[in-house]
Amino acid sequence: MNVIETTGLTKRYGDTLAVDAIGFAVERGQVFGFLGPNGSGKTTTIGMLLGIITPTAGEIRLFGMTGHRGLHRARRRTGATLEQPNFYPYLSGLDNLRIVANVKEASRSSIEAALELVRLTDRKGDRYQTYSLGMKQRLALAATMLGDPELVVLDEPANGLDPEGMKEIREIIADLAAAGKTIFLSSHLLWEVERTCSHVAIIRRGRIIRQASVREITAGTTVAELRGGDPAALASALEAYPGAVSVQVDGGTVLAELRDDDLAALNRFLAGREVYVSHLASRERSLEEVFMQLTGEEEPPALEGAA
Amino acid sequence: MSTVGAMFRNEMIKTTRRPATAVTTGLFVFLLCMITGSSFYQALVKGDGASFVLPTGWPGLLDDPGIPSAFFAAVLIILLVDSEFSWRTARQNVIDGLTKESWFGGKLMLFAAVCLSYFALHLLVTGTVAAYGSYVIAGGVGTLARASDLRMMGADLLMVVGLGSVAMLAAFAVRSAGPAMGLFFFYLAFGERLIGLVLSRLGAAAAVIPFMPMKLFSSLPEPARWDPAAFQKAVESAAKHGHPPPDFSDTTTLAWVGLAEIVVFLALAFLLYRRRDL
Numbered sequence: 001m002n003v004i005e006t007t008g009l010t011k012r013y014g015d016t017l018a019v020d021a022i023g024f025a026v027e028r029g030q031v032f033g034f035l036g037p038n039g040s041g042k043t044t045t046i047g048m049l050l051g052i053i054t055p056t057a058g059e060i061r062l063f064g065m066t067g068h069r070g071l072h073r074a075r076r077r078t079g080a081t082l083e084q085p086n087f088y089p090y091l092s093g094l095d096n097l098r099i100v101a102n103v104k105e106a107s108r109s110s111i112e113a114a115l116e117l118v119r120l121t122d123r124k125g126d127r128y129q130t131y132s133l134g135m136k137q138r139l140a141l142a143a144t145m146l147g148d149p150e151l152v153v154l155d156e157p158a159n160g161l162d163p164e165g166m167k168e169i170r171e172i173i174a175d176l177a178a179a180g181k182t183i184f185l186s187s188h189l190l191w192e193v194e195r196t197c198s199h200v201a202i203i204r205r206g207r208i209i210r211q212a213s214v215r216e217i218t219a220g221t222t223v224a225e226l227r228g229g230d231p232a233a234l235a236s237a238l239e240a241y242p243g244a245v246s247v248q249v250d251g252g253t254v255l256a257e258l259r260d261d262d263l264a265a266l267n268r269f270l271a272g273r274e275v276y277v278s279h280l281a282s283r284e285r286s287l288e289e290v291f292m293q294l295t296g297e298e299e300p301p302a303l304e305g306a307a
Numbered sequence: 308m309s310t311v312g313a314m315f316r317n318e319m320i321k322t323t324r325r326p327a328t329a330v331t332t333g334l335f336v337f338l339l340c341m342i343t344g345s346s347f348y349q350a351l352v353k354g355d356g357a358s359f360v361l362p363t364g365w366p367g368l369l370d371d372p373g374i375p376s377a378f379f380a381a382v383l384i385i386l387l388v389d390s391e392f393s394w395r396t397a398r399q400n401v402i403d404g405l406t407k408e409s410w411f412g413g414k415l416m417l418f419a420a421v422c423l424s425y426f427a428l429h430l431l432v433t434g435t436v437a438a439y440g441s442y443v444i445a446g447g448v449g450t451l452a453r454a455s456d457l458r459m460m461g462a463d464l465l466m467v468v469g470l471g472s473v474a475m476l477a478a479f480a481v482r483s484a485g486p487a488m489g490l491f492f493f494y495l496a497f498g499e500r501l502i503g504l505v506l507s508r509l510g511a512a513a514a515v516i517p518f519m520p521m522k523l524f525s526s527l528p529e530p531a532r533w534d535p536a537a538f539q540k541a542v543e544s545a546a547k548h549g550h551p552p553p554d555f556s557d558t559t560t561l562a563w564v565g566l567a568e569i570v571v572f573l574a575l576a577f578l579l580y581r582r583r584d585l
Binding site: 051075082083087088089091095098099102105147 | 313316317320401404585
């Protein structure tokens with residue numbers, strides 16, 4: 001069952017098309033990464049899902065429900081934070097959670113459990129404005145968890161955190177996923193997404209340019225790593241290789257994206273051109289490399305995999 | 308718990324624990340005590356304490372401090388509403404599950420509570436001073452308030468609610484406390500005068516100006532509209548200066564127009580809020 005489904009979702013601000021008729025689906029139990037460069041339309045899309053931004057056109061279905069009343073009912077089964085944590089600075093962490101709990105009709109005991117989950121019980125009586133950024137992010141996660149939501153939407157949850165804070169957030173997300181929650185995660189920390197998410201959609205200039213599982217996205221092609229002699233000459237030779245999709249020089253290393261994983265054929269081709277390498281190895285592309293390639297292109301590629 | 312109950316509890320937590328609420332209310336009570344206390348002292352010194360004897364003292368007690376109670380209530384409304392936008396908690400409350408309509412409903416509760424509280428504080432402080440004055444000057448309080456005093460209190464409350472509704476409109480239109488307060492006070496201090504000048508040139512001033520918010524809500528609680536003794540004084544004063552006697556036959560019309568304006572301002576605030584993204 002699709003927990004989130006959008007069709008032709010569009011948001012226009014005057015002459016600016018922020019989100020351009022996007023469609024994507026998130027199935028129950030997925031940890032879904034929503035990726036895109038700054039200004040690509042991620043937050044606007046999430047804002048529309050959460051009901052704080054009115055779409056110009058298109059349809060949103062949450063838990064199969066649509067329309068004003070249906071989406072309101074569905075959103076009560078959702079916990080979310082958008083951009084930075086938003087709380088009342090003069091209230092304690094506990095009072096801020098009481099406000100959220102009143103809205104979500106969550107019990108007092110669930111507040112304590114949420115504080116325990118994010119390890120803020122000791123500081124629950126302190127004013128929010130005295131919290132560190134990591135504590136604020138964790139309090140936002142605790143608020144998100146109140147009411148035991150089936151869908152958790154997190155927008156840049158690790159923003160501004162130190163490595164220790166990121167690790168804590170990653171562990172909490174892993175716990176949520178293990179508990180069977182559907183998680184919709186927006187982040188620009190691609191290695192975090194690669195480690196955390198099962199599926200991703202990549203958005204650029206308001207359009208979804210790729211949607212698939214992380215495995216599918218990163219396993220589609222082979223990257224050959226080559227070193228030896230003059231990198232520019234090596235790259236020039238590689239560009240002539242019929243199996244090469246793209247060639248990139250990275251310091252003394254040349255990276256060649258290949259259509260297949262036949263490195264022996266590549267080596268023979270180079271030797272035939274009297275280009276000899278001291279290092280030749282293959283590796284899968286990282287999500288970051290796929291992301292950089294897709295979002296760096298002038299025009300979006302074919303919408304393979306996009307709904 | 309119902310949504311209404313949740314909103315009420317949340318507005319109570321947000322408002323009562325906010326330092327700005329205590330500071331604004333404390334300043335208001337201090338100012339009210341200073342105005343009423345100094346007037347009382349001067350009246351005692353001059354041997355003219357009748358204006359602090361209940362119930363005849365109500366017209367004077369309600370008249371002078373009435374505007375500050377409306378202004379302080381308006382300031383607090385703007386502070387409490389607009390901080391929800393600057394802290395983005397208005398957005399988060401909706402993300403957490405309130406509809407925009409419910410959230411606005413919570414702000415209507417806040418609006419009503421602030422207006423009623425400031426009106427009640429006004430009555431409490433001035434009434435306490437006057438009760439003390441009644442014991443000192445007249446040996447006790449007879450009737451607490453006459454029917455005309457109660458009607459004037461109603462007009463006073465209408466002024467607080469009316470100017471509060473203008474503040475609500477400014478708060479929702481601007482969504483930032485400083486500029487909203489600037490807009491509110493500019494309109495009240497200069498805006499209506501500027502509009503009045505334009506209307507005068509168009510020949511429509513007499514028909515429109517009495518119904519403009521500041522003019523309307525501040526003229527409704529005039530003692531001469533409600534208190535026969537104050538009216539008699541106004542007639543004598545007009546005759547002394549060669550003016551025609553004052554005509555307050557429009558009081559009922561003004562009250563209804565005032566109520567209608569409150570509804571319109573609040574409806575406009577809601578439409579502005581609902582139409583714009585959070």
